[in-house]
Amino acid sequence: xxxxxxxxxxxxxxxxxxxxxxxxxxxxxxxxxxxxxxxxxxxxxxxxxxxxxxxxxxxxxxxxxxxxxxxxxxxxxxxxxxxxxxxxxxxxxxxxxxxxxxxxxxxxxxxxxxxxxxxxxxxxxxxxxxxxxxxxxxxxxxxxxxxxxxxxxxxxxxxxxxxxxxxxxxxxxxxxxxxxxxxxxxxxxxxxxxxxxxxxxxxxxxxxxxxxxxxxxxxxxxxxxxxxxxxxxxxxxxxxxxxxxxxxxxxxxxxxxxxxxxxxxxxxxxxxxxxxxxxxxxxxxxxxxxxxxxxxxxxxxxxxxxxxxxxxxxxxxxxxxxxxx
Amino acid sequence: xxxxxxxxxxxxxxxxxxxxxxxxxxxxxxxxxxxxxxxxxxxxxxxxxxxxxxxxxxxxxxxxxxxxxxxxxxxxxxxxxxxxxxxxxxxxxxxxxxxxxxxxxxxxxxxxxxxxxxxxxxxxxxxxxxxxxxxxxxxxxxxxxxxxxxxxxxxxxxxxxxxxxxxxxxxxxxxxxxxxxxxxxxxxxxxxxxxxxxxxxxxxxxxxxxxxxxxxxxxxxxxxxxxxxxxxxxxxxxxxxxxxxxxxxxxxxxxxxxxxxxxxxxxxxxxxxxxxxxxxxxxxxxxxxxxxxxxxxxxxxxxxxxxxxxxxxxxxxxxxxxxxx
Numbered sequence: 001x002x003x004x005x006x007x008x009x010x011x012x013x014x015x016x017x018x019x020x021x022x023x024x025x026x027x028x029x030x031x032x033x034x035x036x037x038x039x040x041x042x043x044x045x046x047x048x049x050x051x052x053x054x055x056x057x058x059x060x061x062x063x064x065x066x067x068x069x070x071x072x073x074x075x076x077x078x079x080x081x082x083x084x085x086x087x088x089x090x091x092x093x094x095x096x097x098x099x100x101x102x103x104x105x106x107x108x109x110x111x112x113x114x115x116x117x118x119x120x121x122x123x124x125x126x127x128x129x130x131x132x133x134x135x136x137x138x139x140x141x142x143x144x145x146x147x148x149x150x151x152x153x154x155x156x157x158x159x160x161x162x163x164x165x166x167x168x169x170x171x172x173x174x175x176x177x178x179x180x181x182x183x184x185x186x187x188x189x190x191x192x193x194x195x196x197x198x199x200x201x202x203x204x205x206x207x208x209x210x211x212x213x214x215x216x217x218x219x220x221x222x223x224x225x226x227x228x229x230x231x232x233x234x235x236x237x238x239x240x241x242x243x244x245x246x247x248x249x250x251x252x253x254x255x256x257x258x259x260x261x262x263x264x265x266x267x268x269x270x271x272x273x274x275x276x277x278x279x280x281x282x283x284x285x286x287x288x289x290x291x292x293x294x295x296x297x298x299x300x301x302x303x304x305x306x307x308x309x310x311x312x313x314x315x316x317x318x319x320x321x322x323x324x325x
Numbered sequence: 326x327x328x329x330x331x332x333x334x335x336x337x338x339x340x341x342x343x344x345x346x347x348x349x350x351x352x353x354x355x356x357x358x359x360x361x362x363x364x365x366x367x368x369x370x371x372x373x374x375x376x377x378x379x380x381x382x383x384x385x386x387x388x389x390x391x392x393x394x395x396x397x398x399x400x401x402x403x404x405x406x407x408x409x410x411x412x413x414x415x416x417x418x419x420x421x422x423x424x425x426x427x428x429x430x431x432x433x434x435x436x437x438x439x440x441x442x443x444x445x446x447x448x449x450x451x452x453x454x455x456x457x458x459x460x461x462x463x464x465x466x467x468x469x470x471x472x473x474x475x476x477x478x479x480x481x482x483x484x485x486x487x488x489x490x491x492x493x494x495x496x497x498x499x500x501x502x503x504x505x506x507x508x509x510x511x512x513x514x515x516x517x518x519x520x521x522x523x524x525x526x527x528x529x530x531x532x533x534x535x536x537x538x539x540x541x542x543x544x545x546x547x548x549x550x551x552x553x554x555x556x557x558x559x560x561x562x563x564x565x566x567x568x569x570x571x572x573x574x575x576x577x578x579x580x581x582x583x584x585x586x587x588x589x590x591x592x593x594x595x596x597x598x599x600x601x602x603x604x605x606x607x608x609x610x611x612x613x614x615x616x617x618x619x620x621x622x623x624x625x626x627x628x629x630x631x632x633x634x635x636x637x638x639x640x641x642x643x644x645x646x647x648x649x650x
Contacts, residue, residue, distance in 0.1 A: 134583075217574045236574055243575035249542045249561055250568035253586035258459075261578035 003060050003095030004305045009049025012306035012313075015061075023058070023092065023099040025073030030080060030102050032067040036118035036299070036324040037093035039308045040064070040151070041215075041238065042265060046091075047309065053091045054265065061305075062093020063265065065100075066108065066118035076102050084108050088121040088272055090265065094305055096325050103273025109284040112294060119294040119320035121276075123155035124283045126237060126264050129275045130213060131159055132282075134260050135233045139164030141210035144200060144227065146220065148185055149176030151320040152237065154295035156213050157183040162286045165211070168203065170196050172315060179318050183295070197223045208232060208255075218242030221259075228257045236261040295319030328385050328420035329630045334374025337631035337638075340386075348383070348417065348424040350398030355405060355427050357392040361443035361624070361649040362418035364633045365389070365476070366540075366563065367590060371416075372634065378416045379590065386630075387418020388590065389446035391439050394430070401427050409433050413446040413597055415590065419630055421650050428598025434609040437619060444619040444645035446601075448480035449608045451562060451589050454600045455538060456484055457607075459585050460558045464489030466535035469525060469552065471545065473510060474501030476645040477562065479620035481538050482508040487611045490536070493528065495521050497640060504643050508620070522548045533557060533580075543567030546584075553582045561586040620644030 001022050007014045025031050043061045045051035053059060066086045072078060080102075087105045092098040108117045131137040143160040147153045148169025160167045161184035168187035169180045177188040187203050189196045200209050208229030214220055219241030224234050225248060232255055247259065264272070286292040297317035300308050301324060308321045328345045350356050368386045370376035378384060391411045397403060405427075412430045417423040433442045456462040468485040472478045473494025485492045486509040493512035494505045502513040512528050514521045525534050533554030539545055544566030549559045550573060557580055572584065589597070611617040622642035625633050626649060633646045 221572070221574070236578065239574055239578065244571055244573050246569055247546070247572040247584070248569050249546070249564055249586050252584070253561065253564065253588050254591060256587050256591065258583055258585040259572070259577070260583040261574050262581050263578050266579060266581060 001096040004302060005060060006047055009047070012047070012309040014047060015306040015309065017303045020060070020095070022097055025071055025076075025099050027074040028076060028101055028103075029073040029099045030069045030076055030105060031071040032065055032085065032087055032098050032100060032105070033070045034065045034067040034093065034096055034098055034325050036067070036115040036322050037062045037065045037302065038118045038122065038151070038323065039305070039312050039321045040122050041240075041312060044309055044313055057090035058092030058098070060092045060095050062091060062095065062098070063089050064118060064121035065089060065093040065098055066114050069105075070097070084114055086117045086121050088125050088264075088276060094302060094323065101269050101273070103269060104276055106276050106280050107284065109287040111288055111290075115299060115322060115324050116294055116296055118322050119151070119296050122264070123151045123320065124279050125272070125275050126152055127155045127159045127213075128279050128283050129264065130235045130237060130262055131156065131163060131211065132278075133275070134262055135211040135235050137163050137165050137211045141165045142168065142200075142204055142229070144168045144170070144196065144209045144212045145185070146170050146213065147215045148180040149173075149318045150215065151295070152213075152215065154179070154183055154319045155292070157185045158292040159283065159286070160184075162291050168196075168200060168209070176318050179295075197227050200227050204229065211235065213237065216241035218245035221245040221247060225251050225257065225259070228255055230255050230257070232257040234259045237263070297321050299324055326421040329627060330385060331372055334372070337372070337634040339372060340631040340634065342628045345385070345420070347422055350396055350401075350424050352399040353401060353426055353428075354398040354424045355394045355401055355430060356396040357390055357410060357412055357423050357425060357430070358395045359390045359392040359418065359421055359423055359650050361392070361440040361647050362387045362390045362627065363443045363447070363476070363648060364630070364637050364646045365447050366565075366637060369634055369638055382415035383417030383423070385417045385420050387416060387420065387423070388414050389443060390414060390418040390423055391433065391443035395422070409439055411442045411446050413450055413589075413601060419627060419648065426594050426598070428594060429601055431601050431605050432609065434612040436613055436615075440624060440647060440649050441619055441621055443647050444476070444621050447589070448476045448645065449604045450597070450600050451477055452480045452484045452538075453604050453608055454589065455560045455562060455587055456481065456488060456536065457603075458600070459587055460536045460560050462488050462490050462536050466490045467493065467525070467529055467554070469493045469495070469521065469534045469537045470510070471495050471538065472540045473505040474498070474643045475540065476620070477538075477540065479504070479508055479644045480617070482510045483617040484608065484611075485509075487616050493521075493525060493534070501643050504620075522552050525552050529554065536560065538562065541566035543570035546570040546572060550576050550582065550584070553580055555580050555582070557582040559584045562588070622646050624649055
């Protein structure tokens, strides 16, 4: 098969369209003939050599895909061959075929095309697991989503609204904020000229934000903790602003608040499978009902993965960049 | 009535046994004729002027008591007069009488004397709410309790064991560690000559600790996060080692871990009442069954509150110091 491989650690230019051996399905795995994958920020880090794949995972980039099951390993019924599915991968999505534990395979939600569906697994599983399992976001609560125009951000706005929360977002351009508004965000903060701490104090009548979904890490830690309401939960899912910062425990304690940091990729297979089942049961019906939609910035050929990486690195995409085989 | 009042902010010498007006019960409150109260570290901070009582609370020290209901406010049945009870207070315990919302009044657990029972409300509610509600400590998990010989520590060991956890403690003397062992702690770490991080790595086969109950805050933050297992929860309930420290978000993220900081006193009345009900339902039966016992270092006259404060400040007590009227 063909795949995008890395000639070394570095910039987008290390990505190459090459011939590699076909994957074979281990016990409990299936092979998916990939119709499309999608770009995640973790792919950029892995390409740069900063985010090695977990033990046993493919060296090929790509954390999600949509496609058709073409082979099954031991303990998986042959009846599944031919099924159109999406999957959460530990790696290997930037290829024509990929092996994946069957527990991480999900149905294609009704009403979504197969290529477009490749935009869903990572953001749906990341957002649902963090907002529900980790933060227990509840009806009527305020959710602040940093990077509202990102793939995760555009999904977090919609799932936040579906859970009954009021949603605020930060983003770096009017175009992205307009898109966030269309998805249901009611407070739109341009981080280039507004301080989200001030805005959220004002918007919540001084009470603060119940849940923050943060992709920045260190640079936002102090202001995020300050922005939290009593019993607030800060959930950090990205460290684009650095990995280490001062935490004011006194502020946290007076608020009865908590700081969580999570990574979907690092979860064991059993947890990923459990999250996939819950996403199928909870998020897919919202998609079927039109409450939640995949947000696809554009669909590019998989061969153009390098260009797709520059789009994500430059913050030039709103929502997901999908790569079709 | 008589009470211990503060002549100003300062050392134990500011505590004075004086005459003050009797409290009157507000709507939904009862008056308890205090048989005993007990010392909490927060009392020392409040005496020093560092921990003002929450709005509406008594200026008098004292966060818990045992005694007899002698009067009731509006909406509380007269039938409760004469009941022997314990209570979680927002303040006012260092006195012959105290007013308290009825929701924070609990029965005296079977088999515990009234004076001794004054040692229970704060530690039972603090430990139960943090280990169960906040940390969701589960059977078979490792719990590390810092300050195992303190009032909270001695209760945390027992409740941790009752929840089915394996318990490790740190303390500063062999005497305290021996007492912790008698209460059920199986790993005993003298922080004066052992590094708990090394010990717990060894004891958990490198997997780390699932839940840490911490009273130190800043000085232990880095090592606590390092000591956590995957999905670990650090629960900070005291800041004896300072309020601000560097947090390594990358470590937290790779572990899918969380940092919580909580204060029982700052919780709204409704939450305190809910915790009291759950403690009566969960912890009191353990006491009745002999699985959990109050740990009382000694019982002193309330007039000797100043001496009791020096005992707590010096770490000279194992378990609670009770003050009887």
